Amino acid sequence: MLQKILKISLWVLFAVTAVLVIMFYWKVVPLSDELAQMEHGVTNTILGWAFALFLICAVAAVVFPVVEFIKQLKDNPKSALKTIIMIAAIAIVIVIAYAFARGDMDSICETLVKTNESELKWSDCGLITLYISLAISVLAVIYAEAAKKIN
Numbered sequence: 001m002l003q004k005i006l007k008i009s010l011w012v013l014f015a016v017t018a019v020l021v022i023m024f025y026w027k028v029v030p031l032s033d034e035l036a037q038m039e040h041g042v043t044n045t046i047l048g049w050a051f052a053l054f055l056i057c058a059v060a061a062v063v064f065p066v067v068e069f070i071k072q073l074k075d076n077p078k079s080a081l082k083t084i085i086m087i088a089a090i091a092i093v094i095v096i097a098y099a100f101a102r103g104d105m106d107s108i109c110e111t112l113v114k115t116n117e118s119e120l121k122w123s124d125c126g127l128i129t130l131y132i133s134l135a136i137s138v139l140a141v142i143y144a145e146a147a148k149k150i151n
């Protein structure tokens with residue numbers, strides 16, 4: 001039953017998106033005086049729909065893992081403990097990246113971008129987290145290949 005509901009809702013979302021795309025490209029909107037107003041109205045509608053789809057995805061990305069974790073906690077506590085350890089490891093990487101982030105404003109940044117040191121520190125933190133994650137991924141691939149060759 002749940003699969004049927006999910007399938008129907010997926011097709012409804014697809015149909016609404018297809019109608020909006022047709023409206024955008026073929027300008028199928030009520031007649032008005034100015035073409036610019038029509039395009040603006042269709043664009044706003046599509047942007048609103050895109051934002052709604054983004055919110056649905058964001059909520060699903062948060063809710064479903066939490067539900068699975070709770071199920072896992074009941075069924076297999078050891079596996080749930082591994083998940084908690086991995087989340088803690090990610091948090092440690094983010095804390096390390098934040099500690100290394102400078103967040104100082106360069107002279108070019110002061111003239112081109114209106115921002116503050118906190119925003120710069122968090123953007124530096126995101127970049128350093130990306131670099132650390134990339135390095136860990138490369139090392140994991142090298143380790144996996146080396147372990148295969150040894151065995």
